[in-house]
Amino acid sequence: MSPDFEKGGGLLPAVIQDSLTGKVLMLGYMNAEALKQTEETGKVTFFSRSKDRLWVKGETSGNFLMVKSIAEDCDKDTILVKAEPQGPTCHTGADTCFDEANSNPITFLNHLRDIIEDRKNNPSDESYTASLFKKGINKVAQKVGEEAVEVVIEAKDDNEDLFLNESADLLYHLMVLLAHKGYSLDDVVKVLEGRHKK
Incomplete structure (x- = not known):
């Protein structure tokens, strides 16, 4: 994999999909360091634009997203992470950040x-x-x-x-x-x- 981080000014959108149900859980942004940490730890890590730092999803709630696979799209400017959620993904308590039930x-x-x-x-x-x-x-x-x-x-x-x-x-x-x-x-x-x- 060789995502083109320069194309996105250092940040690329990362779509997080449940590896079992196929539901889209959330969208975040990754820089090269966040992607590297995600690959090394097996926990989805983003670059938080509001906090201006790396942010492990679940670091506060314990609802980590455990990585199953990572891919890039055909233009190398979007990352797809298939993950296993360890609880609700959204900070509101919903299964997904789009307020959809993550079940099938x-x-x-x-x-x-x-x-x-x-x-x-x-x-x-x-x-x-x-x-x-x-x-x-x-x-x-x-x-x-x-x-x-x-x-x-x-x-x-x-x-x-x-x-x-x-x-x-x-x-x-x-x-x-x-x-x-x-x-x-x-x-x-x-x-x-x-x-x-x-």
């Missing part, structure tokens, strides 16, 4: 996918997920089949709790099966998108 239940699936991949690559004896990978593809596929049957059975009744729990079990085991085969839900979504375009 579907994005939890990305977090679950990462956990499943971690259990696959770093197995432990205490992990149910790791034990499934250890038992092999046939056992994982069998579990998907069993859970699918249970979803069908519960769909015929009116017990919302049981139906939703069995649906969650099915989705989880399907994600494990996909990971076992080297895929993820992203690959399934691409197929659905392709069908939608036809």
Whole structure:
């Protein structure tokens, strides 16, 4: 990365985006020193124009923004930081500085996918997920089949709790099966998108 700080008179806008939900959390400004400190500490650091100094987001509140990735735009005059917020981002207590809720239940699936991949690559004896990978593809596929049957059975009744729990079990085991085969839900979504375009 080689942002052009001279283009912005020493300061460039830094867009902070939640790495999990994709929501824009805030906009700040960085100089070269702020960017360097952000990279070194893993905590988003800005140059405060009002205080005329470096400012670590969360230094007072404890609501740090933990860096996941940093990129620059095509013109090298804007920085994009994907981060994990450690609490509300705005000083008002709102999730974002644009007063938007920073939530999307579907994005939890990305977090679950990462956990499943971690259990696959770093197995432990205490992990149910790791034990499934250890038992092999046939056992994982069998579990998907069993859970699918249970979803069908519960769909015929009116017990919302049981139906939703069995649906969650099915989705989880399907994600494990996909990971076992080297895929993820992203690959399934691409197929659905392709069908939608036809």
